[in-house]
Amino acid sequence: MSTQPLVAAGPxxxxxxxxxxxxxxxxxxxxxxxxxxxxxxxxxxxxHAVDGVDLRIERGEAVALVGESGSGKSTLARxxxxxxxxxxxxxxxxxxxxxxxxxxxxxxxxxxxFQDPYSSLNPRLTxxxxxxxxxxxxxxVPRAEIPAYTRELLGLVGLGEEAVHxxxxxxxxxxxQRVAIARALALRPELLxxxxxxxxxxxxxxxxxxxxxxxxxxxxxxxxxxxxxxxxVVRHLCDRVAVMYLGRIIEVAPxxxxxxxxxxxxxxxxxxxxxxxxxxxxxxxxxxRGDPPSPLRIPAGCRFxxxxxxxxxxxxxxxxxxxxxxxTPAHSADGAPAHWAACHFAFADPxxxxxxATP
Amino acid sequence: xxxxxxxxxxxxxxxxxxxxxSRRGIVRAVDGVFLDVPxGQAVGVVGESGSGKSMTLRxxLGxxxxxxxxxxxxxxxxxxxxxxxxxTQLNRVRGPKIAMIFQExxxxxxxxxRVGAQIAEGPQVHLxxxxxxxxxxxxxxxxxxxxxxxxxxxxxxxxxxSGGMRQRVMIAIALSxxxxxxxxxxxxxxxxxxxxxxxxxxxxxxxxxxxxxxVFVTHDxxxxxxxxxxxxxxYAGQIVEQGTVREVLTRPSHPYTLGLVRSAPDVDHPRSxxxxxxxxxxxxxxxxxxxRFHPRCSIAEEDCVTTMPTLNPIGAGRATACLHYERxxxxxxxxxxxx
Numbered sequence: 001m002s003t004q005p006l007v008a009a010g011p012x013x014x015x016x017x018x019x020x021x022x023x024x025x026x027x028x029x030x031x032x033x034x035x036x037x038x039x040x041x042x043x044x045x046x047x048h049a050v051d052g053v054d055l056r057i058e059r060g061e062a063v064a065l066v067g068e069s070g071s072g073k074s075t076l077a078r079x080x081x082x083x084x085x086x087x088x089x090x091x092x093x094x095x096x097x098x099x100x101x102x103x104x105x106x107x108x109x110x111x112x113x114f115q116d117p118y119s120s121l122n123p124r125l126t127x128x129x130x131x132x133x134x135x136x137x138x139x140x141v142p143r144a145e146i147p148a149y150t151r152e153l154l155g156l157v158g159l160g161e162e163a164v165h166x167x168x169x170x171x172x173x174x175x176x177q178r179v180a181i182a183r184a185l186a187l188r189p190e191l192l193x194x195x196x197x198x199x200x201x202x203x204x205x206x207x208x209x210x211x212x213x214x215x216x217x218x219x220x221x222x223x224x225x226x227x228x229x230x231x232x233v234v235r236h237l238c239d240r241v242a243v244m245y246l247g248r249i250i251e252v253a254p255x256x257x258x259x260x261x262x263x264x265x266x267x268x269x270x271x272x273x274x275x276x277x278x279x280x281x282x283x284x285x286x287x288x289r290g291d292p293p294s295p296l297r298i299p300a301g302c303r304f305x306x307x308x309x310x311x312x313x314x315x316x317x318x319x320x321x322x323x324x325x326x327x328t329p330a331h332s333a334d335g336a337p338a339h340w341a342a343c344h345f346a347f348a349d350p351x352x353x354x355x356x357a358t359p
Numbered sequence: 360x361x362x363x364x365x366x367x368x369x370x371x372x373x374x375x376x377x378x379x380x381s382r383r384g385i386v387r388a389v390d391g392v393f394l395d396v397p398x399g400q401a402v403g404v405v406g407e408s409g410s411g412k413s414m415t416l417r418x419x420l421g422x423x424x425x426x427x428x429x430x431x432x433x434x435x436x437x438x439x440x441x442x443x444x445x446x447t448q449l450n451r452v453r454g455p456k457i458a459m460i461f462q463e464x465x466x467x468x469x470x471x472x473r474v475g476a477q478i479a480e481g482p483q484v485h486l487x488x489x490x491x492x493x494x495x496x497x498x499x500x501x502x503x504x505x506x507x508x509x510x511x512x513x514x515x516x517x518x519x520x521s522g523g524m525r526q527r528v529m530i531a532i533a534l535s536x537x538x539x540x541x542x543x544x545x546x547x548x549x550x551x552x553x554x555x556x557x558x559x560x561x562x563x564x565x566x567x568x569x570x571x572x573x574v575f576v577t578h579d580x581x582x583x584x585x586x587x588x589x590x591x592x593x594y595a596g597q598i599v600e601q602g603t604v605r606e607v608l609t610r611p612s613h614p615y616t617l618g619l620v621r622s623a624p625d626v627d628h629p630r631s632x633x634x635x636x637x638x639x640x641x642x643x644x645x646x647x648x649x650x651r652f653h654p655r656c657s658i659a660e661e662d663c664v665t666t667m668p669t670l671n672p673i674g675a676g677r678a679t680a681c682l683h684y685e686r687x688x689x690x691x692x693x694x695x696x697x698x
Binding site: 068172174202210211230232259269270273277289291 | 524
């Protein structure tokens with residue numbers, strides 16, 4: 001067994017208040033369709049999937065990114081992992097600005113687990129083959145120690161040694177996701193990004209993967225960024241939650257505070273829309289009305305105003321900034337987890353009463 | 360319970376068996392399922408993938424994949440056995456009597472046919488309406504399911520709709536001939552939670568208004584709690600527990616149901632760790648002897664390996680297929696004390 005810790009201490013790990021990862025003004029856009037169809041439809045050809053996002057992730061923290069499909073949460077996760085090149089903004093790792101093309105060493109520090117373990121593993125490689133290749137390329141351990149380290153990794157995610165010689169198709173969905181987690185952990189990352197890690201799995205299997213992620217955090221001191229649309233999973237696993245809507249973070253708060261007293265009307269609606277085991281919804285009025293607008297036609301002013309129950313004139317005119325209770329802008333936070341919201345009325349009034357949102 | 364209300368019919372599935380031929384052998388996907396859907400009631404069927412819940416639904420409507428067939432059992436709709444009807448005869452039942460909503464609206468809708476025409480097709484074929492009248496009916500249905508600006512959207516194609524709007528179109532098509540039974544196969548699984556909330560409320564309202572009975576298949580327990588009155592839990596092709604939704608979810612009397620309830624994180628009561636069900640569902644080519652859940656069960660005893668339990672009534676409209684269900688309730692009480 002290797003005596004080295006599975007999670008390597010990165011440079012400058014002293015607790016000096018520098019967040020592990022900090023994104024400022026991050027934007028990612030894609031160009032879609034033809035110029036002609038864009039003009040005919042009066043739409044933009046540029047899809048702003050992530051539009052000026054600030055996010056800090058402290059060392060050892062578990063942060064969740066939630067939102068509807070199309071809110072940009074997966075795009076943001078991929079940009080933070082270095083899989084997509086941001087158009088604007090900076091990503092700092094341990095205070096150091098990461099270049100658009102990351103060095104191998106920087107790549108190792110942020111790793112990702114994808115949603116679908118059926119398509120994210122190479123069907124032609126055994127589990128051992130997948131891990132060995134990775135370990136050889138990245139020189140994580142000396143060559144002679146690769147087999148032992150592989151066994152250690154598989155043990156860590158709860159798979160036996162016989163898994164080394166098996167192909168992904170021989171595993172169930174839950175076991176495949178364990179392999180995917182082992183692959184991400186092989187490089188001793190400091191930040192593990194998990195993009196909907198249990199959405200493709202059966203209910204009874206989801207719990208095993210969620211428990212594994214929780215154990216790994218405790219055991220390895222991992223920092224976790226969890227992308228999920230399942231708020232029950234988020235509440236179970238994470239310390240802090242960031243809610244995204246149409247490419248922006250519209251609310252960030254410590255988990256319990258967010259669930260107890262959501263400030264943004266979208267968050268309130270999102271929480272009220274979760275189906276509950278214990279009671280059925282009353283009446284025909286949905287928690288959030290309408291569909292999210294197309295990201296090609298983002299409303300002026302507040303992006304949520306077209307579906308917002310409390311929107312007023314000011315919401316159409318001014319785009320609300322992400323502010324904390326004290327009214328300071330998001331990126332100058334002093335490190336203490338604060339409650340931020342991007343709504344003109346978030347902190348002016350007492351929190352809006354919200355059916356079913358408070359436990 | 361099976362007496363039908365005026366004009367409304369009840370659905371009864373009796374000892375249904377569905378087998379799928381595969382290269383490795385015969386898969387007994389549905390193995391002796393009984394289901395009673397009284398008129399105007401909403402019955403949920405939950406289970407993991409491969410438990411046979413979707414196959415049961417498809418067998419009811421006679422839309423099984425080609426390699427699957429009903430080998431035994433009856434599907435009684437108003438006394439008529441759907442399982443033994445020819446396709447031509449079935450076509451007269453599908454639409455006006457029984458209809459289905461699928462999980463993926465994009466693959467269930469015709470991509471090259473205008474949405475309005477797809478909704479109007481049913482009334483034209485089954486109710487003998489002319490084009491103009493069927494068109495009016497389609498517009499009215501689009502309004503009822505909450506599609507904004509129906510006059511304009513009538514001429515749109517499915518790809519121009521969002522996921523939630525497509526599912527509304529599916530609902531409009533399913534309800535176009537006023538069926539007495541509506542079958543739903545995971546209708547909100549592909550949707551966001553806010554849109555899911557809208558669709559569930561819409562479905563509940565429409566069925567309440569028209570007195571339509573509902574069979575709702577899903578893997579999501581809280582979703583069932585939103586929509587259904589009765590619940591059947593399926594495991595490995597069989598129903599292992601039945602009862603009212605509230606009873607089954609709060610006092611499960613089968614270890615599998617208990618496992619499902621305990622393995623899902625509860626958004627209102629976060630727990631320190633989740634209790635997963637060990638192992639994975641069995642192969643349906645050669646299922647375990649005795650109780651099919653015994654290899655994964657924490658309270659299994661020797662007789663569970665040898666005796667195949669049947670669904671036995673345990674009072675108050677409830678039934679369980681567990682030989683030791685009392686111990687399941689004990690486990691639940693112990694957990695309740697923990698909390």
